[in-house]
Amino acid sequence: MTLADQPRTTFGNDDAKRVRADFPALDQEVNGHALVYLDSGATSQKPRAVLDVERHYYERQNAAVHRGAHTLAALATESYEQARHTVATFVGVDDDEIVWTSNATEAINLVAYGLSNASLGRGGPEADALRLTADSEIVITEGEHHSNLVPWQELAARTGATLRAIPLQDDGTLSLDDAERLVTDRTAIVAVTHVSNVTGVINPIAELVEIAHRHGALLLLDACQSAPHMPLDLHALDVDFAVFSGHKMLAPTGIGALYGRRALLNALPPFLTGGSMITTVTLEESGYLPAPQRFEAGTQRISQAIALAAATDYLGAIGMHDVAAWEHTLGERLLAGLLEIDGVRVLGPQTPEGRAGLVAFDLDGVHAHDVGQFLDDRGIAARVGHHCAQPLHRRFGVTASTRASTYVYNTFEDVDAFVDGVRDIRSFFGVV
């Protein structure tokens, strides 16, 4: 789904201000200025509704789930599994296809180590199809966040497989011709981000899925920057795995999710093992529960899962089409404002089409850290550094950049304050 073919939203700046009022952390002064929070790509702020749900859980329900027979344990288990249903529905999949993890990074590692364990012969005949050998290839893109790169480097090192990267074009997009060239019958899995956290590029996932499946390869989607910001239907996209993090979508830290097609999850050997994921245990060996429990060893992140469901309820009540369209509007204004400033070099597409509501840029003559310091002095929170995407920055010939990333609670005033701030930076540092 591209943003361009969505209907125009009626959601406007006044609606954003109303949403903003639901977020206590946004209502404060930083360094003598009203906080302008434009770092939601790193982590989002949390609405009162989410904070209240987590508090209520601890005040009224707190108990271990899937064990114990007392009333609180039953209530906690019910809330926990209801949360799974809510989140599964939010991304268009079935309940037992959602595995809770600590974050998206753990979810990717779960898949990588599951495949690794299959390659070692674990998981029995069901896992045969998931084995990697020295002839196998893993395909990623040059634009991946470290979390969708390093686990695959490690999997390649453990199995002898070869890691290949689809190069990026100068504007940060990837060419399907390159994908066609790199994805072959040797490819075991393609791991790709839905939306780049640096360039804002929305990748052509449906086309990549088609290419991967034509070669019998799996496709894992890093949905960290899409699940919080746009309507997502993972069944319709036909991906095999998808991961996202709660803290980037209005929920607390410590909770993320892995989506996997049911048959795949039930064939994948476990990653973390221990209590709660077993059937019969003897001193010699153990049997494992079906997914999702087989991947949820040990006491789980109960309050966080419930709070994540509250966050998706909150987003759902606004409507993800409106969220996406509003952020696109903000991103358009941000991009236009920044492109008018001397010395700004925007990383990624120079036009708003096919772009999410974030912009990363280099400011000629001023290091990103100094940019961030200047903005912080005005109460503006933006991300500076390599945004956990060093190869991508290398591709653009910079070591660090400054990024403003919007969310549904941001307003025109936020974007304008940011652009005004950036406009003043080079003269402060004496480079013009």
Next chain:
Amino acid sequence: MASPELAGLYQQVILDHSKLRKGSGLVDGGVAESHQLNPTCGDEITLRLHLVEGSGSGLGSDSGNAGTAGDGTHGSASEPIIERLSWDGQGCSISMASASLLSELAPGLTPTELTERIALFREMMRSRGAGVEDDEPLGDAAVLESVSKYIARVKCAMLAWVAAEDTVQQVTAGRA
């Protein structure tokens, strides 16, 4: 407009040194080299230590009260003297200015004296704006005290000094 705090952090001498980059450009030779990286932001530096034999006169006579005075008769050979630091690096204005100020400070000192000044600089950077009792031995680098209020930036200021400390330790270990 920038606040007085920000103007205090980015004092003119810091901005000047961030552009001057004294010592920038690796020079052939040197007795030790260290590469330091700040992985959170990508700032990095490769720094070389260049020594000359200590002749008593030294290259600079301003090593002052730094503590080795009076040890002159000790040992078989007098300690060598730092001819210069040379470095290659990239990073924010604080890290580059700090490398430049260090490169201005080091020539003429003995490795022992530099080690003492690095310790003093570290103490200053950890002071959270309180400073140190006597920052005289740090010369112009004392201006970086303003950075100590910004704990996220202390690592930027320390980068070159950590590299220099590493080179001195390599030399000391080699001689031990």
